[in-house]
Amino acid sequence: MSSSRRVAIITGAAEGIGRGIALRLAKDGLDLGLFDLPRSQQKLEQLAEEIRKEFGVRVVNVYGDVSKEEDVKRLVDTVVQELGSLWAMIANAGISVNRVLHETSAEDLDKVINVNFKGTFFSYKYAAIQLIKQGKGGRIVGASSIAGKKGMAGQTVYSGTKFAIRGMTQSAAIDYGKYGITVNSYAPGVIDTPLMGYLDEYHTSKSGQPKGSWTKSVGLRW
Template sequence: MSTAIVTGAGRGIGRAIALRLARDGHAVAVNDVDAESAEAVAKEIGGRSMAVPADVTDRDAVFAMVDAVAGELGSVDVMVANAGIAQVKTLLEVTPDDLRTMFSVNVFGVVYCLQAAATRMITQGGGGKIINAASIAGHAGFSLLGHYSATKFAVRGITQAAAKELAQHQITVNSYCPGIVGTDMWDLIDEKMGGYLGNEKGETLEEFSKLIALGRVQTPDDVAGFVSYLAGPDSNYMTGQSVMIDGGIVMV
């Protein structure tokens, strides 16, 4: 049985991915910085699952997490580096602390997950799948989300480089790029952007949603369905890609 780790899976997109991969037949390790949330989702999954609370910005903790999952569930075959944060600010306002925090989670965390998972997969033999959280903001920079956009552009570059380096081990590396998703993160973006744009709560989300060709806000399950493909055998010949799954906002 394949074993998947999903980071930031205590809620939102990560939770939906964890639940979907479990339905697909994977054993699932649910990671979150909040132990209670991770445990709740693991309990929701039941069966071959476990909660692995850890902070993805702590490299040693990420390696320990991977070791714990391999020890408990037998292997690590899929790593979904989903954990991420956003912050709304103009680039002129961004502080050194803002940059450190944003890059620590969205970039360093992705690299640490990649390093730990790939090291385990190489030792195991037989290949594996590493799946990173990027964003439409990694294909087109968004105003008021400049430093967030920078981290997602970085994830695209890391994904391409890792795909080339790890191909010899039959490890594929791809990223998923969501758009406007109905989650707590987008509630925060709506609220904070509203302050800059003079909008009431909900108005910014409504304005952005008009950009969606399919005419509706994305759900976490929409993202999870694509990650299911990336984690499964049908994507075995796909690597180095950062694919939009956004309802048709950014088309390249």
């Protein structure tokens, strides 16, 4: 199936920043491939239906795990098959496990690296393969963070992965510019998302402070 509309993939699209990106790109008239974990199916289906009704664009939902290479390849293949092409990959999916370095387990280390760094890597990789094949340029965008520009207390591994995404993005931009493909990352500050609620709960349980106090202390703007 082909369309004159540009097509964008957003990973981690069911809620938070990914959901906001999906709504904005739909408003701008792009067809969308939305990707999230199977447990987010209800939220993603509701989002897709909202987008179809309000903006009249086509939406394809795909479920899987960005940390698994075969899932990301399947994501790109499915979206291209259903919507005809690819123009932009928004590698938004990410997680955080907030611990100081010496309290971070190997399991948590692997979990954050697998989702944040490997998941972004795989998203860049299969988007680049498809965009180069099409020969019409395109956009690749990844989620860094304010913690990818400056280290933050209790975020050793998270911050490390977000710094890594910046380095990968800059290198990929050099490699793919000759194909008309731009590669950029965005670095949000503290945003009111479910992830931020999880982090607030963790920090306030440790400090004994009221819920919401941690997010306010790091500059959340309601």
